[in-house]
Amino acid sequence: MREFRNPALVTAPQAGGLADAVFENARVDPDRVQLGRKEDGAWRDVSAAEFRDQVLALAKGLIAQGVRFGDRVVIMSRTRYEWTLFDFALWTIGAQPVPVYPGSSPEQVAWILYDTGAVGCVVENEEHAMTLGSVVDRLPALARVWQLDAGTVEELGAAGERIADGVVHRHRLAVTPGAVATVIYTSGTTGTPRGCVLTHANFMAECDNLIARWQPIFASHHHEQPSTLLFLPLAHVFGRMVEVGAVRARVRLGHQPEMSATALLPDFVAFRPTFVLAVPYVFEKVFAAARAKAEQDGNLGVFDRAVETAVRYAEARERRSFGTGPGPTAALRLRHRFFDRVVYSKVRAALGGRVRNAVSGGSTMSRRLGLFYDGAGLTIYEGYGLTETTAAATANPPGRVRYGTVGPPVPGTAVRLTEDGEILLRGPIVFSGYLGDPDGTAAALCDGWLATGDLGSIDEDGYLTITGRKKEIIVTASGKNLSPVRLEERVREHPLVDHCIVLGNDRPYVSALVTLDLEAVRHWLSLRGKPPVHASDPAADPDLRAEVRRAITAANTLVSKAESIRTFRILSTPFTEESGLVTPSRKLRRRRVEEAFAREIEAMYEARPTPQAPQAR
Incomplete structure (x- = not known):
């Protein structure tokens, strides 16, 4: 085994939690700008003192509406100011925010809320509220739902006016670094999402060492x-x-x-x-x-x-x-x-x-x-x-x-x-385990080392x-092993290509599915005086297909002949997060792509390609 270690520059505090930074910033430099908030198309500065006051008011409102120390509250929203406000308000009272992607399906939302036993859920808009409403009968622990676009921050602020500041601070001072800060469900490229339990100390170790090293x-x-x-x-x-x-x-x-x-x-x-x-x-x-x-x-x-x-x-x-x-x-x-x-x-x-x-x-x-x-x-x-x-x-x-x-x-x-x-990782940033899954935790963690896959x-x-990934290694029918990542990355370097997935498990040769960047395609055709292509067949133009073939040929120079892409198909359907074919960080969900395009994949292998150049099918 080969191993490298890097000593810590900052050790995690022995007391306190993530919300303490909000109150410390306001104490040390109350007028310093902490956030920028976009309102009516313009950016407005929010000082450290103003942000602290907003966090405190929201924390009081959450207590007034029954959220208690250790409770879990789901947040389902796009990235916006109020999410950060809720995160720090929940951390202030020792609660645990649980994030959910705004495009999640009803089944995904139901699973996360049920698995965490969440007592409350923050949604961004009416659409999210309807998604939640369709599964709420399966969530016996859910007691409260708040909607950001319906003025919930102001409502909670008003509800908490009768709560004394000292009540909030007693909650905050009870938070320890080892307490759970959040449960984040892995988007995953395969399988059912699992809840990763991350502590306040995990985030402190991560952020404070990054801040110190990347000054x-x-x-x-x-x-x-x-x-x-x-x-x-x-x-x-x-x-x-x-x-x-x-x-x-x-x-x-x-x-x-x-x-x-x-x-x-x-x-x-x-x-x-x-x-x-x-x-x-x-x-x-x-x-x-x-x-x-x-x-x-x-x-x-x-x-x-x-x-x-x-x-x-x-x-x-x-x-x-x-x-x-x-x-x-x-x-x-x-x-x-x-x-x-x-x-x-x-x-x-x-x-x-x-x-x-x-x-x-x-x-x-x-x-x-x-x-x-x-x-x-x-x-x-x-x-x-x-x-x-x-x-x-x-x-x-x-x-x-x-x-x-x-x-x-x-x-x-x-x-x-x-x-x-395989890459193994160890340190104070490594999570404590998967929520309610001791077997999965034991399989991932051995003597403190995380097996990444x-x-x-x-x-x-x-x-x-x-x-590459262990589970993504391709083994062709001839027994040739290859990782698809290098080929896919090289094909994607072409400005017309959006995604590329390389295939070949138990097949006689390697193939690829390619999707195009339609905006780039429109630009490319326009500059050449060509008519726009129909969305159902973005690769109808022969010169466009030739461009993709050149990208494949360039990628093939990285590997041996046995590992090279012999045939490919340009798809009319993009790989999107909404379709479930890529993760939010745009990683391919390979199994789902192969299932969705099984017919197209089979068609590529119906006729053996000529060896001279990759063939479009």
């Missing part, structure tokens, strides 16, 4: 308060970690409920964050939008040369940081300065103009995309973690980013590889690279 992100520069716009779902552990970390680091935090580029880009400009935390999909979309704009303006050649220069510049700086090269040459620095004025500054402007650092997680990012952003003036620290590890367990550190990897262990964490390459490799500097 360039959280520190003020040129008298600018650090700020971030949270658009990740708060039902996901990554979003929750951002929320907690922002309050503990006294970072100005804003909320945006939509993760699409159309919704995000205007708020980037208006909110002007100093750093962002996102999944690779967001960075891919920003890059694609910049490239499409350059192509529309007739500057695609300039843009592509700028990309190549950024990649080479970042690679040279990377080699220098690891002592294997002198850094960018004078000629490269000159070209970089030119493209910084005409290209890179526009990319940064699209993110608000102040962003210089970012964190990416949830799924893997291509090395080339990371290098481009670094060369364009935005350092992306890619990391890796699970719900069971309170988000990041590894991450690239400041000054020593190795793109294409997810970095060494975060402070306080150890990473070990088994003989078959992910496969990886560790280089001589302790940097981890994710190579």
Whole structure:
């Protein structure tokens, strides 16, 4: 076994809980801006003192309506200010918020509420209330339902006016680091979601060590308060970690409920964050939008040369940081300065103009995309973690980013590889177990080590690279073993491709299903004077099919002939979270995809392809 450990920089407090930071921030610096709140299309600052008062008022209202220490309350909403308010109000009285994705089905909602024994549920709107109403007869413990869009924050505030402040503080002071903070259900790529029990100490260890190690992100520069716009779902552990970390680091935090580029880009400009935390999909979309704009303006050649220069510049700086090269040459620095004025500054402007650092997680990012952003003036620290590890367990550190990897262990964490390459994790960020599932907990945790089910490799500097999942290894009929991840990522680098899933278990050769980015397709066809394609057949144009074939051919250069994609099909149906084919972090649910498109998969294997090039079916 190979193992790397990273000593903790901060130890978890011996007393108190997550809500204490709200009250401490207001005591130390009551006028400091703690959050940004969007009202009527404009951003308004919320001070530390104002936020504390709102948390206190809501906590009193929850007590008045029967929520008690240790109770569980489900929150089903998009990412918004009120979610953070409820989280900290519930933590203040020792209750446990349980997140639910807003697009969850009635069966998923019923399972989580029943499994947790939740006494209350916060929903965002009438649609969510109707979803809950359809299963409420199966939830005997559920006593209260609150709806955000129906003024529930104000109602609870009024209900709690008769509760003394001291009652709330007695609850807060009874919370210990080892107390349960939340139960987060894994979205999962297979199987029934399981509730991960995370403590206040888990979040403290995670956030405080990240804040200490990644000071360039959280520190003020040129008298600018650090700020971030949270658009990740708060039902996901990554979003929750951002929320907690922002309050503990006294970072100005804003909320945006939509993760699409159309919704995000205007708020980037208006909110002007100093750093962002996102999944690779967001960075891919920003890059694609910049490239499409350059192509529309007739500057695609300039843009592509700028990309190549950024990649080479970042690679040279990377080699220098690891002592294997002198850094960018004078000629490269000159070209970089030119493209910084005409290209890179526009990319940064699209993110608000102040962003210089970012964190990416949830799924893997291509090395080339990371290098481009670094060369364009935005350092992306890619990391890796699970719900069971309170988000990041590894991450690239400041000054020593190795793109294409997810970095060494975060402070306080150890990473070990088994003989078959499975990643094991250990440290104070690792959860205490699955709710009501001792057998599942025992299978996942052995002597404090969490078996992740992910496969990886560790280089001589302790940097981890994710190579796949044990359950996703493809074994062809000839006995050839391969991980589909590298092929899929390379195909997805093409701007027209949205998703790619590689198949071949017990089959004579490897195949792939591909979905297209319809917005990119419309742009591509328009620039070439071609008629728009019908949604039922987005790959009707032969030149479009040829583009996808080129992406497949490029991916095949990464592997041997036996591992290469021999045939593919372009689907008219996208893989979406709503259809249940991807997780909220856009990871493929492979089993569900294979079930949904079983007919298309069988059709690809009806006729054997020619060996010269991948064939579209």
